[in-house]
Amino acid sequence: xxxxxxxxxxxxxxxxxxxxxxxxxxxxxxxxxxxxxxxxxxxxxxxxxxxxxxxxxxxxxxxxxxxxxxxxxxxxxxxxxxxxxxxxxxxxxxxxxxxxxxxxxxxxxxxxxxxxxxxxxxxxxxxxxxxxxxxxxxxxxxxxxxxxxxxxxxxxxxxxxxxxxxxxxxxxxxxxxxxxxxxxxxxxxxxxxxxxxxxxxxxxxxxxxxxxxxxxxxxxxxxxxxxxxxxxxxxxxxxxxxxxxxxxxxxxxxxxxxxxxx
Numbered sequence: 001x002x003x004x005x006x007x008x009x010x011x012x013x014x015x016x017x018x019x020x021x022x023x024x025x026x027x028x029x030x031x032x033x034x035x036x037x038x039x040x041x042x043x044x045x046x047x048x049x050x051x052x053x054x055x056x057x058x059x060x061x062x063x064x065x066x067x068x069x070x071x072x073x074x075x076x077x078x079x080x081x082x083x084x085x086x087x088x089x090x091x092x093x094x095x096x097x098x099x100x101x102x103x104x105x106x107x108x109x110x111x112x113x114x115x116x117x118x119x120x121x122x123x124x125x126x127x128x129x130x131x132x133x134x135x136x137x138x139x140x141x142x143x144x145x146x147x148x149x150x151x152x153x154x155x156x157x158x159x160x161x162x163x164x165x166x167x168x169x170x171x172x173x174x175x176x177x178x179x180x181x182x183x184x185x186x187x188x189x190x191x192x193x194x195x196x197x198x199x200x201x202x203x204x205x206x207x208x209x210x211x212x213x214x215x216x217x218x219x220x221x222x223x224x225x226x227x228x229x230x231x232x233x234x235x236x237x238x239x240x241x242x243x244x245x246x247x248x249x250x251x252x253x254x255x256x257x258x259x260x261x262x
Contacts, residue, residue: 005079005181010086012165012257017176020249022168029212029252031087031164035202041067044090044199051119052112052198053094053157063092066159066261074259080182083257089162089203091195091258096153101190101219102134109194110240113201117238120201127234129241137222138229141171143179144187144218149260153191160260162188162196167212167254171228172247174217174255181257188256189218193231197238204233210252215245217255 006012014021045060058066067090075081096104114126140146152158166174178187193214197203204211213232221227221242229242232252245253 006082006086006165008082008085010083010163010165011167012083012169012177012181014169014173016180017169017173019173019176020170020247021173022249022251025168026251029167029210029254030206031203031211032206032209033087035205036087036089036200038202039200041090045092047116047201048092048195048199051116052109052195053092055094056092056157063090063159067161070159070161070259070261077182080185083163083165086163086165089164089196089200091160091162091192091199093149093153093158093160093191093195095155095157099150099154100136100138101140101150102136102138105138105190105194106134109190109198113194113198113238116198117201121236124236124238126238126240129239130229138190138219139222140189141175141187141218141220143175144189145178145183146186146189146218148186149189149191149258152260158260160192160258162192162256162258164212164214164254164256166217166257168249168251169253169255170247170249171215171217171245171255173249178257184259185257186260187218188216188258190216190229192258193256197231204231204238205236206233212252212254215253215255
């Protein structure tokens, strides 16, 4: 059986949706491959252990094995194995006591990313432009499969891989596409995006060319489904913000999927 969900560059195919999407990417906005590959699993684990997941019950060797096992299972599935030809960024999400996503992002993930980014770039910072509290302000998109993650986090931490493979898709296109992908592929939310950046703080920095914006794709405002949340670089800083997307696609707007350990 041939690969049919991801192309030779690891980008998800665009024929699974009727919604707005750039059928062919110019690849104008990109991550810096050298910066992504500059983080080995030990460095990622230590960043996550130091700033986000202080009470992990496994070590860096076990983390390495978890990541290898996820990749090995992907390689065995011809329908999705091409996803590994794109970027794959390891993450860990700690077990969470609170069910409210906005509270967890505000109280746990933002401080952790601020500290991790500051440790890597002492003169720069993560700037939070969201002036109002996120508590009780975030909802999950139907069809994103994100409940699979939030429900498991009530019981245990999660290790997985983030794949920014829905570049230049609109929100409706990303959601519809993910709903048609295998059940183990979920649309990424704030937890995974921020954890990936905590582990690998410089992956949105480009010395030559333009990096993308990363949407918290599975999440929306409880008051206005047209409002999404994202992280993007601004100069040498990172910025956390919200904006209206009006169901549009843009070249620098990237959505991501995640695959987690069984």
